[in-house]
Amino acid sequence: MLEIKNLHVKINENNKEVIKGLNLTIPDGEVHVIMGPNGTGKSTFSQTIMGSPKYSITSGEIQFNHTKLNDLATDERARLGLFIGMQYPTEISGVKNVDFIHAAMNAIKPADQKVSVLEFMQRLDKVMDFLDIPEDYTDRYLNEGFSGGEKKRNEILQMMMIQPKLAILDEIDSGLDIDALKVVSKGINEMRDDKFSSLIITHYDRILKYVRPDVVHVMMDGRVVTSGDYHLAEQLEAGGYAALRDRLGIDA
Numbered sequence: 001m002l003e004i005k006n007l008h009v010k011i012n013e014n015n016k017e018v019i020k021g022l023n024l025t026i027p028d029g030e031v032h033v034i035m036g037p038n039g040t041g042k043s044t045f046s047q048t049i050m051g052s053p054k055y056s057i058t059s060g061e062i063q064f065n066h067t068k069l070n071d072l073a074t075d076e077r078a079r080l081g082l083f084i085g086m087q088y089p090t091e092i093s094g095v096k097n098v099d100f101i102h103a104a105m106n107a108i109k110p111a112d113q114k115v116s117v118l119e120f121m122q123r124l125d126k127v128m129d130f131l132d133i134p135e136d137y138t139d140r141y142l143n144e145g146f147s148g149g150e151k152k153r154n155e156i157l158q159m160m161m162i163q164p165k166l167a168i169l170d171e172i173d174s175g176l177d178i179d180a181l182k183v184v185s186k187g188i189n190e191m192r193d194d195k196f197s198s199l200i201i202t203h204y205d206r207i208l209k210y211v212r213p214d215v216v217h218v219m220m221d222g223r224v225v226t227s228g229d230y231h232l233a234e235q236l237e238a239g240g241y242a243a244l245r246d247r248l249g250i251d252a
């Protein structure tokens, strides 16, 4: 379970506070969605959970399965079972996708549970077939020259190989055509079980046709301002953030 209590986060570069008292709980087994206007701090929030050095927690707490994350390094968070699919996945020239995924899987496993090359290749083959990913993906360098849709599909491939306990997927549906959206959704649905939870950050309700969330949260000005079921996303799509602000009595 992920528990966030009264979180405040600032950007180190300019000392600007972006997250301003955010509260959020995601129990095991649930899929939650965060929607919110541009610039409201969604990506800052997801990168803070993973421990990005660009941001500092000024107060509040992030707990994952009752372990406080605030001061843990990114690799320690990964070992606890956290995974982040970034809005803009990093391109790394000279590192093959296949090697990156294998290394990422083994980095979080204890010494006696490392995945051999053979086991890895067998599993990779299955997951790539499942996600309709072409064979040549593996030999390509990490995200280099990947289209927007290919990068997102690759994030889902990484997630399915690494098998995290919690996945935060930042705009995993942005820029996807229908086929790619279905593949990404299929991957998330395949991961769903009582030991896995997920937070999907999105601008659109269209992914919610394929992935039915347990809870939808709306984030504005660095806080979760309201939560509901998937109907909340439909209301937002219909009326926009202005209508929601009026309804909640929030100043723009």
Ligand code: ADP
Pocket (backbone or CB within 6 Å): 011, 013, 014, 018, 036, 037, 038, 039, 040, 041, 042, 043, 044, 045, 054
């Ligand atoms: P969202 O993902 O909701 O669109 P972001 O978290 O990306 O919002 O950004 C929130 C605000 O913080 C924006 O005003 C953005 O410009 C600013 N911001 C985020 N990261 C940085 C950074 N590394 N340097 C400067 N400003 C940043």
Ligand code: MG
Pocket (backbone or CB within 6 Å): 042, 043, 044, 087, 170
């Ligand atoms: Mg963002």
Ligand code: MG
Pocket (backbone or CB within 6 Å): 125, 128, 129, 135
């Ligand atoms: Mg194959």
